[in-house]
Amino acid sequence: MSPDTDTPFRVLVAGGGVAGLEALLALRDLAGERVALTLLAPEREFTYRPMAVAVPFGRGHMQRRDLADVARDTGAEFVRGELAEVDAAAREAVLADGRRIGYDALLVAVGAGSEPAYSRVRTWTPELDRDVFGGLLADLEEGYAKKVAFVIPPDVAWPLPAYELALMTAWDARDMGQDDVQIAVYTSEDEPLAIFGEQASAGLRTDLEEAGVRVHTGIVVEEDPAARARLTAGGAPLESQRIVALPRAIARGIGGLPADERGFIPVDGHGRVDGLHGVWAAGDAIAFPVKQGGLAAQQANAAAEAIAAEAGADISPAPFHPVLRGVLLTGRGRQWIRRDLGGEDGEGEAQRHALWWPPTKVAGRYLAPYLAAQEEAAFTDADRPAGELVEFTVEGHGG
Numbered sequence: 001m002s003p004d005t006d007t008p009f010r011v012l013v014a015g016g017g018v019a020g021l022e023a024l025l026a027l028r029d030l031a032g033e034r035v036a037l038t039l040l041a042p043e044r045e046f047t048y049r050p051m052a053v054a055v056p057f058g059r060g061h062m063q064r065r066d067l068a069d070v071a072r073d074t075g076a077e078f079v080r081g082e083l084a085e086v087d088a089a090a091r092e093a094v095l096a097d098g099r100r101i102g103y104d105a106l107l108v109a110v111g112a113g114s115e116p117a118y119s120r121v122r123t124w125t126p127e128l129d130r131d132v133f134g135g136l137l138a139d140l141e142e143g144y145a146k147k148v149a150f151v152i153p154p155d156v157a158w159p160l161p162a163y164e165l166a167l168m169t170a171w172d173a174r175d176m177g178q179d180d181v182q183i184a185v186y187t188s189e190d191e192p193l194a195i196f197g198e199q200a201s202a203g204l205r206t207d208l209e210e211a212g213v214r215v216h217t218g219i220v221v222e223e224d225p226a227a228r229a230r231l232t233a234g235g236a237p238l239e240s241q242r243i244v245a246l247p248r249a250i251a252r253g254i255g256g257l258p259a260d261e262r263g264f265i266p267v268d269g270h271g272r273v274d275g276l277h278g279v280w281a282a283g284d285a286i287a288f289p290v291k292q293g294g295l296a297a298q299q300a301n302a303a304a305e306a307i308a309a310e311a312g313a314d315i316s317p318a319p320f321h322p323v324l325r326g327v328l329l330t331g332r333g334r335q336w337i338r339r340d341l342g343g344e345d346g347e348g349e350a351q352r353h354a355l356w357w358p359p360t361k362v363a364g365r366y367l368a369p370y371l372a373a374q375e376e377a378a379f380t381d382a383d384r385p386a387g388e389l390v391e392f393t394v395e396g397h398g399g
Helices: 018-034 052-055 067-073 130-141 160-175 196-212 293-310 367-374
Strands: 009-014 035-041 045-050 061-066 077-081 083-087 093-094 100-102 105-108 114-117 148-152 182-187 213-217 242-245 246-251 280-283 321-329 336-341 349-351
Touching: 009 018, 018 035, 035 061, 035 067, 045 067, 045 182, 045 280, 052 130, 052 160, 061 067, 061 242, 061 367, 083 105, 083 213, 093 160, 100 196, 105 293, 130 160, 130 242, 160 182, 160 196, 160 213, 196 336, 196 349, 246 280, 280 293, 280 349, 293 321
Parallel strands: 009 035, 009 105, 035 077, 105 280, 148 182, 148 242, 182 213
Antiparallel strands: 045 061, 083 093, 093 100, 114 246, 321 336, 336 349
């Protein structure tokens, strides 16, 4: 309820991605009937994209969930529409078609867009048609391509998919009988997946070497108007018949909200938007350098706790404390990697068994169990701890 009335506290969640759904589930749990929830999103479905890299290789699928069903499960109203502007003085969200929705608290979780880093090479995104990447695999199988490069441009907010694509492509080429295919990764990172710490980097290097993938670190790839692309190191051209690059994240540009130099929304540790009362933001839309589903879920939880407290729930909101968790698809299995970015965990942790449960690529406290319940059969081979997101330790869970 609103603190001074018996009227439910109106919470508008703008965005049907990981951050938006995590916040919706968290708010229903934390605030209960104190809040009247509305989910605003332009699309009809939530698409679970982390497994998109596995789709062309026949090793996974993108789970989909109707947003109207999610809204119904949380007792929320679902409104289809796109957030265009925030009128903070009037406490109204302005939609692209001119409609206005009033709120007591607004959570902006609209995500980020993407743009190619290079104009003349293929850019991989989770939405990439599987047939497009399938064409590359067909070229490898038929012997038309012998050199493939995966490029992680500077300022890419999430490098992990490039390594997964390289590893799975290398193993697929071997399975096709094409043993002379050369797969390489070019990255500006000092070490592969350096953001996860020393253990993850070392483990990834072992996987890359086993698959025959060469990784070139500390390399910035730039476009050359006279060619396709060139390396800044010595000005040497990037010699490859096929080049696949990761995209850069770009801001959505919501009117009425503050923005940093790249257009992303500055927030405090609880997700409150700088200078605006009653407005929070979480996920890829905010000015946090790493853009990843698990972190988006953690940001959404911090914001949901703060909003629930604002609605009168008996809760002491905890600030966002980033713990990076990822599942690396190696082409011959999986590696679970984790690092506490908010502490002094320099080494991180990397194991061949699950370090958390449910063992999904996006480890959201509420969203992961919710999605796992939709695909119950997928996890029947492991011991299932009860309750919400559970962390395993190396000592407590054998590999």
